[in-house]
Amino acid sequence: MRIQNVLLSVASAVLPLALATTSLFALPARAADAPLAAASDAASSAAAIDGDALISRGKYLAVAADCAACHTAGGGRPFAGGLDIETPIGHIVSTNITPSRSAGIGAYTLAQFSAAIRRGIRADGANLYPAMPYTAYAKLTDDDVAALYAYFSKGVEAVDAAPARQTALPFPFDIRRSMAAWNLLFLDSTSYRPVAGKSVEWNRGAYLAQALGHCQTCHTPRNFLMAERDSQALSGASLGAWFAPNITSDKATGIGSWTEDDVFTYLKTGHSSRISQAGGPMLEAIDKSFSKLDDSDLHAIAAWVTTVPPIKSGSIDKTTLTPAPIANDLREIDGSADKGALIYSDSCASCHQASGKGVRHLPPLVGNAAFSRPVPDNAIMAILHGLTPEHGQDMPGFADKLNDAQIADLTNFLFRQFGASDVQTTAAHVAALRAGGPTSPLLLLSRIGMAVGALIVLALGIAIGVRRKRVR
């Protein structure tokens, strides 16, 4: 009884969540489906008129939304699922979304498909975990949902096998119902509405970026319940092992100095004249999705993203960093020189040049964007695992050639020398990244946060149950 009271006072202290959970218990099963039926009628007549065009538009949208990034496992059949997505609360496995009636979504109606991708509700009524980016896809227009449905019904080959692994989260996260409370708090389920006074191109870019490209899924920091913090949109966030930098128009900490063309070229090829090369999840998104979009759509995204209001983040002010190339040949320095400098000379200078200025297709490290980040993670990940872009030359990985201490010394040297930055690292941090990413205080916090949230849901459930019994 006393424990219940304590939990209840915690619950009332966290008012918004408490509100959400009480309405959760009072909520009719699916309030949001009524308008979808109308959309379904309109769409099925459209499909009858021009089915093939609709399917190929759906295919293009599936590339823009990068459905394959999660639903096609490495080496697996297209869209057959089975990719293991690591989240702060455990492993979530993507499902089979081929039109197989037994193992996939072949039995989904348009309305059910729409509810899954825009509201995170499966055909059986259960909630999906937000590892499926339905908070972004919620902005999709009815027409585009119908096109995606046509493609996933008729343009994709059915695979009649469910993924070998299933999602199995520890208690209390295994309660899918708790996601309904989360949705009430954080899911804005209105389609994108064009902003008046902005050009057609700008609105197209905003729509593509927000609803399909889901830039915010990676670049927006999250609160302790793992929801995106809208007030900090696109100002940079850690994804575990990689850091998605600030891409607002702030000059000091974002990409305020990039032109539309810089962004266009980066999204198309993974390189920009701002000495930035995409690695990790960004390179994957570019190779599988952005580089395959029409140029006009990439220009539209660039037109929009360069106007995102500036948000200052972190402490590194790129405009005051004055990196310099190495003046004399490193091979001439004696044994007392910086350990990192010696490793650079041995392992890296053959490509990036002793001066760090690079040559032809081998990029300069002097002033490289990798060293203007507020964290050393991306540079360390590139050194550990290399980069294998589809467009351009590979950088080899050094995971089995250099140990953690050597990579730390090297990284510290690079940030000081080529970034003029005081970001530094330790062998322990390199070891954590080598093992797949650190359990950052933020991740720990989010895990505790979600546990507290789930406890409140539970406490309220018990309290309501007790009250109902008393009333009877």
Ligand code: HEC
């Ligand atoms: C970032 C990863 C990610 C991307 C991108 C993604 N999905 Fe998902 N999707 C998932 C995961 C994970 C699940 C399973 C979630 C769960 O079990 O709660 C899922 C579930 C689904 C489901 C529910 C199927 C079922 O019955 O379980 C549908 C439908 C779906 N996705 C369609 C799509 C479509 C269409 C796209 C592209 C427009 C897409 N997804 C993009 C990760 C992703």
Ligand code: HEC
């Ligand atoms: C799957 C996660 C993910 C998605 C989705 C994503 N990004 Fe990124 N982005 C990253 C990461 C990680 C980096 C850092 C890459 C590196 O340092 O090598 C990055 C880097 C960038 C950069 C380079 C910035 C700099 O200072 O060098 C730009 C520009 C960018 N992203 C724009 C976008 C846009 C626009 C979208 C949506 C259309 C987008 N990103 C979607 C993860 C993502």
Ligand code: HEC
């Ligand atoms: C065989 C040539 C080669 C060697 C050796 C090499 N690199 Fe690279 N490096 C490249 C290429 C090519 C790229 C650009 C890849 C791309 O465009 O995606 C690159 C990119 C980078 C980047 C930018 C990564 C990012 O995410 O922005 C860093 C940092 C870097 N190299 C550091 C190093 C260090 C440190 C070493 C030595 C341990 C090294 N490189 C050795 C060829 C090389």
